[in-house]
Amino acid sequence: MKYWQKMRGTTKSPPRVSLVEIAWSWLGAFLGILAVAYLNYQILSGTTLVMVIGSFGASAVLIYGAIKSPLAQPRNLMGGHVFSAIIGVSVYKLLPAAPWMAAPLAVATAIAVMHATRTLHPPGGATALIAVIGGAKIHSLGYWYVLVPAGLGALIMLAVALLVNNIPRTRSYPEYWF
Amino acid sequence: MVERLTADQGKTAPDISDEDIYEAMKEIPGYLDITPGDFKEVYVLAYRQAQERLLHRATAKEIMTREVAWVRVDTPLQEVAELMAQRGVSGVPVLDGANRVVGVISEKDFLKRMSSQGITNFMAVVAGCLRDKGCKAVGIRGRQADDLMNSPAVTVREDTPVLEIARLFKEKAINRVPVLDAQGRLAGIVSRGDLLNLAPFRGGKA
Structure with missing residues (x-):
């Protein structure tokens, strides 16, 4: 196919899901983010700990809105956040004075590692990026960032996904664990 | 990849359109994280795989x-x-x-x-x-x-x-x-x- 022709696309967008499906996606996301946000703002406020990071919003899209996707399976969710967090913190510690270089390095390396470990989870890229650009509070966590919020927060959202996504007859989660 | 498929289509590809796939996807509740085009590509390759398997299994x-x-x-x-x-x-x-x-x-x-x-x-x-x-x-x-x-x-x-x-x-x-x-x-x-x-x-x- 010619270079320019490729830019026209080859097929159409997948169909719209039913209203019922939309409602279940809404409910799952609401409860999942409620759990980590409540912990963050009501329980952990005043501490140095963080439980909600921006990338969880993206994870919610996948694990409550596209639950059949390989990107949304437990292996990807947990592996994606944990590996990316390790990469993000490491890169920041390596280049604390050059965020313009640490940021792309963290995201690109996180994607490579997720690919290699078969844990590709798009929000992982954000988790790695946040480790670099997240500000003083995130930076002060050091490698704790890997466990809390990245690991534990993802685990809580996974628990909600398992509970909510298996209620409706038409939904089943996960497709696979590992 | 796409180009190769269309070129070979006359040989063994099943007669299936993006539209068929789209309609099938509508019958599966929940969001499927794949485009009809990619699904068709998988389908065509899988169909060929099955044909090949039949050819291997059939004996003289x-x-x-x-x-x-x-x-x-x-x-x-x-x-x-x-x-x-x-x-x-x-x-x-x-x-x-x-x-x-x-x-x-x-x-x-x-x-x-x-x-x-x-x-x-x-x-x-x-x-x-x-x-x-x-x-x-x-x-x-x-x-x-x-x-x-x-x-x-x-x-x-x-x-x-x-x-x-x-x-x-x-x-x-x-x-x-x-x-x-x-x-x-x-x-x-x-x-x-x-x-x-x-x-x-x-x-x-x-």
């Missing part, structure tokens, strides 16, 4: 012709030709006294002897006959099967996969292959035409 026994016309090494060529004409086949296995397949004799072997300029097809013989006097077959009159046959014979067993037979046809430039049973006796013959009896080509079950 399932598609061979059991009523085989055959001749002996000492059968006169005149009788060989008459038999082939009568049965409407373009080749026959040649058996020795112990009923072992020792060769195959085909139209091509006759044509080879009857055409002068090394072109071994029927029209070359016709041209020769029109150009020269007399029948070109005179030269082999009175000879017998083992003077003309291709030996040793390329044979297969009843459990030989059909795909391997197809490969043999191509590699050896032959059009039929005798099938031997476990005892080495002639059990049947597979011709190029028999390959068309395969399930993927008939649209039915083997």
Whole structure:
């Protein structure tokens, strides 16, 4: 196919899901983010700990809105956040004075590692990026960032996904664990 | 990838459109994280995979012709030709006294002897006959099967996969292959035409 022709696309967008499906996606996301946000703002406020990071919003899209996707399976969710967090913190510690270089390095390396470990989870890229650009509070966590919020927060959202996504007859989660 | 698929589509691709896939996706509740185009690509490749598997699994026994016309090494060529004409086949296995397949004799072997300029097809013989006097077959009159046959014979067993037979046809430039049973006796013959009896080509079950 010619270079320019490729830019026209080859097929159409997948169909719209039913209203019922939309409602279940809404409910799952609401409860999942409620759990980590409540912990963050009501329980952990005043501490140095963080439980909600921006990338969880993206994870919610996948694990409550596209639950059949390989990107949304437990292996990807947990592996994606944990590996990316390790990469993000490491890169920041390596280049604390050059965020313009640490940021792309963290995201690109996180994607490579997720690919290699078969844990590709798009929000992982954000988790790695946040480790670099997240500000003083995130930076002060050091490698704790890997466990809390990245690991534990993802685990809580996974628990909600398992509970909510298996209620409706038409939904089943996960497709696979590992 | 997309380009290769469309180029090959005439061969084995199932007749399925993006629209078919789209409609099927609508029947599955929940968001499917794949475009109809990608799904079709997977489907086409999987379909081919299944066809290939069927070809691998099918064996000579399932598609061979059991009523085989055959001749002996000492059968006169005149009788060989008459038999082939009568049965409407373009080749026959040649058996020795112990009923072992020792060769195959085909139209091509006759044509080879009857055409002068090394072109071994029927029209070359016709041209020769029109150009020269007399029948070109005179030269082999009175000879017998083992003077003309291709030996040793390329044979297969009843459990030989059909795909391997197809490969043999191509590699050896032959059009039929005798099938031997476990005892080495002639059990049947597979011709190029028999390959068309395969399930993927008939649209039915083997």
